[in-house]
Amino acid sequence: MPLTIASAESAHQDERDYLWTLNFGPQHPATHTTLRLVLKLDGERVVDAVPDIGYLHSGFEKIGEHLDYNQYVTVTDRMNYISPMANNVAWHGAVEQLMGIELTRRCQYIRVIISELARISDHLLCVGAMGLDTGAFTFFLYGFYQRERIYDIFESLCGARFTNSYTRVGGVMHDMTPLTIQKIRDFLHDFPKTLDDMERLLNRNRIFVDRTKDVGVLTRDEAIQRCTSGPIARASGVTRDLRKDEPYLAYADFDFRVCCAQAGDCFARYYVRMAEMHESLKILQQAIENLPAGPVNVGIDERAHLPDKSQVYQTIEGTITHFEMVMNNRGIKVPSDEAYGAVEAPNGELGFYVVGDGSDVAYRARCRPPSFIHFATFPHLIRGHTLSDVVAVLGSLNIIAAELDR
């Protein structure tokens, strides 16, 4: 076993002889994805946990240096595949930050809508799987049925259920159709009832609360020290939410609250996620009712997005732009500079540090993966708890191995 952590091996070797070593993963139903933990156990207490990651490393950042700005969106789908839409928005948000493109109002609203749908979808899976691991199977199925409806919405929006690749530089793949809007309205009508049911199932459920309260406590100072973000930081009392603090897209237009908790335990993380779904519903409601009319993609002046077919066939500028966009040695103009763009993804701050070199392929496409940073806190959170708490803590952190290893 190549795992040699100095602290666990050498210090007090003799005194720690009675400790058990338990291999957890890489394929275990409760890890949900491919990650491995080596646990040191004293009876049922976890003395130490050594995460061993990299099983799913696929060189996404290296691939990012060889695919152009529009092609790479298909790879971002596969990072956090629980909410691929949020990754699409994050990637192209960063690229547009680098290129200095201002999106149209309609596109901003559409991106807000898909981000919030992705947030609900992600939170449903996270709390659902956490419930499943702590024994609440019905809760998980309630959540999964609603996720299925979100997949249906995405399917009618872009044709793909799972790997959406919906955004493009300066716009989106297709405009939103009335059918999609109707589906989102139906979802907005039905989902609050299910959400209330789900809250009634678990919020005061003795078994669930006993298994999650005071388990895996992350204090506010620790949360800042360990660079956490998103619902995990907010459950520890850090009030940072990019949607409020640095409103990107159209988030400044909407009325919503930032959900925080003080306790920092697994239950607080669960609770913050449940509360955030209510806020996402509020944002969705406002966005879908105030969806601006007008073009969805940037115009031909920006030279970032393929022009409409009507423009291509009827205007000479449209024809030229289309031709230049699809030619290998022309394409998108990107400055030789670097920029960082981040969004509040369901899991935390998801950002891309993009280095452009003038061509239509990124020179470097660094992803700031929230799962990676959150999983680093895991040994700290689990130390001193029992073996059965491992799944509760893992579930509350929402570790997606594809994003963890990239």
Added chain:
Amino acid sequence: MITGRAVDALTARFPGVQSDEFRGQARVVVHPDSLHDVLAFLRDEHQFQLLIDITCVDYLHYRDATDRYGLVYLLATLEQGARVTVRTWLNDPDPVIATVTDLWSGADWLEREVWDMFGIVFVGHPDLRRILLPDQFTSHPLRKDYPLQGRGERHNFTAIRRGEA
């Protein structure tokens, strides 16, 4: 604006700090020796308490680049939504930099990833091992001189079959 004040204080305090702005993002370039002090200064005296990311760029084939590696530290404030990017240049043969794990314990894995992918050595890091790639791996694949398809690691990997283990 909090970022502007911090950058001004930084240039006054540390001579040789260059600052610029791109798309509304403030950036400073510091000398590698003063990097740790700069980050501590920003964290303790200018509210940039949050380390967002540590990453690296290999400028081997970049036009007009004079230095090989650019280390990038992204900092943010907790409440005001201000950000600053701190960059520093490193070169072969010894790309070495002081660790910031004493300032942020979350820097641990981030620095390990930079070591894994670029071979930047973080002096003082408590546990500088590879994180994503196996320990037997010999190169640092995000360097620009590493080919996209690898150097045969995948083909030469010894697979253990059932019964041999």
